[in-house]
Amino acid sequence: MxxxxxxxxxxxxxxxxxxxxxxxxxNLYGEDPAVQVSATRGATVELSTLDKVQDILKQANISPKSTVLENGQILVRLSSSEEQLIARETISAQIGDGFVTALNLAAATPAWLEAIGGSPLKLGLDLRGGVHFLMEVDMDEAISKEQEQMVQDLRADLREQKIRYRGIEKASTETGVILRFTSQEILDSAIDYLKPINPGFTFDEKETSGTFYLTISMTAEKLKTAKEDALQQNLSILRNRVNELGVAEPLVQRQGTDRIVVELPGIQDTARAKEILGATATLEFHAVDSDTDVSDALAGRVPASSALYKERDGQPVVVKKKIILTGNHIVDAQSSADEYGRAQVNISLDSQGGSKMSRFTKNNIGKPMATLFIEYLPTGKKKANGKSETEKRIEVANVATIQAQLGRSFRITGLDNTAEAHNLALLLRAGALTAPIQIVEERTIGPxxxxxxxxxxxxxxxxxxxxxxxxxxxxxxxxxxxxxxxxxxxxxxxxxxxxxxxxxxxxxxxxxxxxxxxxxxxxxxxxxxxxxxxxxxxxxxxxxxxxxxxxxxxxxxxxxxxxxxxxxxxxxxxxxxxxxxxxxxxxxxxxxxxxxxxxxxxxxxxxxxxxxxxxxxxxx
Missing domain, CATH: 1.20.1640.10 (Multidrug efflux transporter AcrB transmembrane domain)
Structure with a gap:
């Protein structure tokens, strides 16, 4: 029919x-005005913090709809925007240092809808409000890292070929390195070997007072590629970090040759976002120089192959400059507690990193190994080119004696608390930034x-x-x-x-x-x-x-x-x-x-x- x-x-x-x-x-139920309390690095939100927030609200005669501790943050739901503002100001004034109190909006979806995966529409920055960051990549530091890698690679190549050199160092004014040799014959043999395996570099030689110099520099095309790679890798890592923050439909895109735009809809906790996005934390593993006396190192007598750093408590440690492993080989990092309840980070390496760690620890059982925590912090100063200046800060996270051959999985201890372990694990999971970045513009769009x-x-x-x-x-x-x-x-x-x-x-x-x-x-x-x-x-x-x-x-x-x-x-x-x-x-x-x-x-x-x-x- x-x-x-x-x-x-x-x-x-x-x-x-x-x-x-x-x-x-x-979407019919709307959202509750809320106040979010979270910890900055070095602090932690616990049940005692929840009790303190509830006491602060009670003293201010504010009756919240609910106050809950979830995922390391306290969320206080309130009845009106007026109460929200008063609660934020009151909590912020009395909660103390180490905590961030921010405005937020919490979905008022009934529990039965949430149980079947129901949630309101996610709103963009222009509708929900949120934060906009314009971030600048430090390209000078990116090229400096490229030079440091060149120095290590050239050392390894020349030693493997048994080509004797007097010295090798970064060129101060050029994008390359300078090698010193004792004779023209050795220099020629170095060029014959290195030139075919280093495309994209120029080779310039000269002789001064019996010393033969070889300058290996990046071509303009190679330099452009290195900067482009640094920007693209930072883009990828920032996207990973935004995903760790749990932001819905963020915007992370490049702007020009050295800047990145990040927009985080709905984020009111700007301090937390800035800490995670702008952080450049990574780890390096070095052998401890047990042959050098620490008192001699403090007096300035440090061997050329070693460097003096300090632990968090100020204890000096002399470590070998040669890097055993960098954070680039870390594929996963999870915070946890050891058998004594102390904070630690469990680390998993990729296959190449696991091989390097296994090879080193096998030959150095009974010897100490240092874990260096490295980050770049803004100085507030400007370079000659107008770019913001950063300071490289290196701290010894821990020194441990190698008890057995390590593989692709091991743990890092010596952290202050679980919050720091959580943040470090997050950053290592998301990856270390190829070059430092700074927030040069910050704009918050209100709800x-x-x-x-x-x-x-x-x-x-x-x-x-x-x-x-x-x-x-x-x-x-x-x-x-x-x-x-x-x-x-x-x-x-x-x-x-x-x-x-x-x-x-x-x-x-x-x-x-x-x-x-x-x-x-x-x-x-x-x-x-x-x-x-x-x-x-x-x-x-x-x-x-x-x-x-x-x-x-x-x-x-x-x-x-x-x-x-x-x-x-x-x-x-x-x-x-x-x-x-x-x-x-x-x-x-x-x-x-x-x-x-x-x-x-x-x-x-x-x-x-x-x-x-x-x-x-x-x-x-």
Whole structure:
């Protein structure tokens, strides 16, 4: 029989609508104003901290909805924005040093919805508020690291070939290294060996007072590649760190040749974000120089192959300059406690790093090995080129005697507390930055401005929806009411799917995409309804006209929507930030509108008019 769906199709359509409706429901509950208390490096949030926060609120006559300790942070839910501001100021003034008190918004989703994975739409920076960072990569330090690596590689290569050299060091004014030899013959043999295996470098030689110098420098192309690699690696590592922060749909992209833009929607704890993103912590493992007396080293008598550093308590340690292993070989790091309850970090290495550690420890059982904690800190000064200056700080994290041959897994101890172990593990997991970065611009977008954008976007959506609904109802009457019903379900489906899809974020351009979808969603029904009218005017029966109206308009609808969908995919692929937000809602809106306009309205039309021979006239 024409225009009749079997029961299973109605049940399937009903399930799809109900499913998206359930996952769109969390957006009806809104968010609670909240205050978030977290620890900076060197502090920790414990149950005693929770008790202290509750006492502070009680003394200030503030009655929170709830106060919970989760994931190392305290979240205080409040009844109003006024209470939120008062609570933030009160807690911040009395909680003490080592803690950050920040404004936040906590979803008020019921527990039963959360249990099935329901959550409200994730809002972008322009709607939710958040923080914007412009970060600058220290390219001078990146090139300096490249030179240090060259020195180590050249030493190893020349020793392997038994080519004797007098000295090797970084060039002070050039992007390369300088090697010294005692004769022209040895220099020539060094060039013959090194030149073929070092493409992208220039080799310049000269002789002064019986000493033969070889300067190996990066070409302009090699220098450009090194800087590009440093920027790209830092981009990748920053993305990993943002993922560790748990930010939904962040923006991390390059700007120019040495800058990176990071936008974190919804983040109000800017101190925590700055600490994790800007930190350049890494580890290096060195052998301890047991042959050098520490008192001699303190007096300035340090061998050229060693260096003097200090532990956290000020205890001096002399270590060999040669690096056994760097943090670049770390593939995983997890904080935990040892058998005595002290903080530690469990480290896993890649295969190459495991081989190096195994080889070194096998030959040095019973000898001490030092773990160096290295970070770059801003000095507040500027270089001659106007770039910000950083200071390299090296601290001995611990010194341990090698008891047995180590492999790909071992642990680092000597940390102050679990919070420091957690932060260090996070940074090592995300990777060490190739070159130091500094935050040169910080901009916080408040929730009030985001709310204004939301209100304006909703107004535009409502006005557009009313205009379309009114036109369809007046022009197509009952069939117009069917199209309007499908249009409402279409909006529910978009919201439900975007709430469900991991990483999907609604931005202001995304709202524009939904508004555009509202107008486009009825295009398919206009084509179908006009085709039905044509069939009726041609004298065909009502049932035949409905059937052929839907069947014959399908190809035209598909062509129009597929081309628009392809455009949305291209926008998403090549666009960034706001363009991606627009492309996501547009593409999703095209899919849902095709579903509701073709299958949804057909189901309603079939239920109301399908298979009936008593209908004399359609309200179309």
């Amino acid at each position: 024409l225009n009749k769906y079997p029961l299973w199709k109605y049940l399937l359509l009903g399930f799809i609508v109900l499913f998206t409706l359930v996952y769109a429901a969390p 009030s401005l985001g709310q204004q954008n939301i209100d304006n976007g909703i107004k535009a959506m409502v006005y557009g929806l009313l205009a379309v609904v009114l036109f369809m109802f007046v022009y197509y009457r009952k069939f117009g009411a069917v199209a309007n019903t499908a249009l409402l379900f279409n909006i529910v489906m978009i919201v439900g799917l975007m709430s469900l899809i991991p990483g999907a974020t609604l931005t202001l351009p995304g709202i524009a995409g939904i508004v555009l979808t509202i107008g486009m969603a009825v295009d398919a029904n206009v084509l179908i309804f006009e085709r039905i009218r044509e069939e009726l005017n041609a004298g065909k029966s009502i049932q035949r006209s409905i059937n052929e109206g839907y069947s014959n308009a399908l190809s035209t609808i598909a062509d129009a929507n597929i081309t628009t969908f392809i455009t949305a995919v291209i926008l998403f692929a090549v666009g960034t930030g706001p363009i991606k937000g627009f492309a996501v809602t547009l593409a999703l809106g095209i899919l849902t509108s095709m579903f509701t306009s073709i299958f949804g309205t057909r189901a309603i039309v079939n239920a109301l008019w399908g298979g009936r021979n008593d209908i004399k006239k359609l309200s179309i």
